[in-house]
Amino acid sequence: MKKYNFNAGPSILPREVIENTAKQILDFNGSGLSLMEISHRAKDFQPVLDEAVALIKELLNVPEGYSVLFLGGGASLQFTQVPCNFLIKKAAYLNTGVWAKKALKEAKLYGEAVEVASSADANYTFIPKDYVIPTDADYFHITTNNTIYGTEIRREPDSPVPLIGDMSSDIFSRSVDVSKYDCIYAGAQKNLAMAGVTVIIVKDDKLGRAPREIPTMLDYRTHVEKGSMFNTPPVVPIYSALETLRWIKKSGGVEAMDKKAKQRAEIIYSEIDRNKLFKGTVREEDRSLMNICFVMNEEYAELEKPFMEFATERGMVGIKGHRSVGGFRASCYNAMSLEGAEALVACMKEFEAKK
Template structure:
């Protein structure tokens, strides 16, 4: 089978072995005579899938018993609203670190619900860096919110802040890509469609003590209490997406866990950044050096016309997903966990060849 080199920003590449296992089990999961998609979410067969996904995520990310693991729906976009609904009372304030479009959207949503302010921002230089950190001095601070990786601008928090305030992180585009100290965070949320699996399920990791502070006077579905008390089975969950998540987690474990994945991601990113840095400004990276993302390598070429040629020739050579986000243009290689080192090697070689021909 010829698999294309997939650099899509999301939904993104999945490991081939995961797809093959899902294909093999598609019609008859564990001799049930049914597909996973057909199982009752109340059945023992599906319960095994559900709990296995939770257990594997805890194991791989070293999630302590102090935190709940939830499987929700609605993507990160629903979390933009659920967080302030649950944790902003009338006299409290949420503080947001602005590092790109997704943090802007999270802030905007929070401002429609309660008091939310900008803590710091890198908008002054087109979100090309991660701003320095200072804790809010406001006694009314309910939480601080960051976006750990910025897909559009290609920046990433290299180190997370040591804050005395409750820390919330949108990790949709770099969860499971590196080792984390979960104890630093009161709430982590992530849409699955980058590193965890297909779109449809959203992982939420929430400190139990923080959960107790959540508002109870909410519509039932918008309350974190509802989903924690029902083990994410209040209503029909995205069963197939959770099954695929469990297969991806199995793959990560078989590959050697997060230490191996992190080292591989560092090598992949270095391959592409080395080409950019040695191109004598033919390729220009958007992110400043100490803020570069290992998940989304963003760059421009000398002109819009040459960018079009680059993208056309890349497509002809079997590379997809290299067009930059429509809001800023340019190019972007999203190199999530399932993108192989071989794919990155081929892209790096193509970039060198293209510069030689057009530089």
């Protein structure tokens, strides 16, 4: 039975990325050594890093004056690394979910950090609008996609100050105007690579302005100067990122990823809206294309467990919703096929017909 991986993260990767990475794990570039055991300073690895950086800049149209870094620690480390480097007097945050709230908490350790708006009172079922961004803020931080709640910001907000974006779960799924950002960061275990590496895009001339002593490992300048080689980088995840970037380019770039994301979402959301058993959990205008959340309609609440078992038996993997929302979550990252979306819909229709 074919299985469809709807896990929220770590999540689905293109099959060829997995296979190509596996080959290099066994024998890297014919060296007789595994990718897992080579030195990060081996002559064959630097081209991997260089090509990955070049592809990120190409695929996202990164302007001159920005550096691309590959670091460890996940997005969670960036919650503290960002304000450590960029917060001078005040930072502004949009609270759209658990991860945005955690980022704001860390920023408060470095100075004034204000919440400009929040949808917490409504369990984050929408993206706040009509808020005022303080013009004296050093930056405005947004979490562009909220994996737990299924909301997404798909266009940069109009901001009088530079943006900083946590794009951990939707990077490379759409075009981004990088010039509006001082920093973009993304834990890789969604649209880019296996877990273990974080991609950061930083604006070089905004570094070194913070009024504090920055620990060496937290200072972005350390890693810019050393080309992500200040300490041993996560070699295997970086290689898997390279393979994914190659796959994205070969598949038509972020424009093609965007098109497919919209198609997948249309397939699944249309069925959620049609099917008498289910309903969506967030406002339609804020629905995520990456994490599609839905629950049973109240009158069919007792069918949640039976449907989960039914779907699992038919190869749907990882569709259980986060405990904060309940119900179901179909995570449709770049590697998810239209076939997968259609298989889930067929499953929903079949279950409905039995009731």
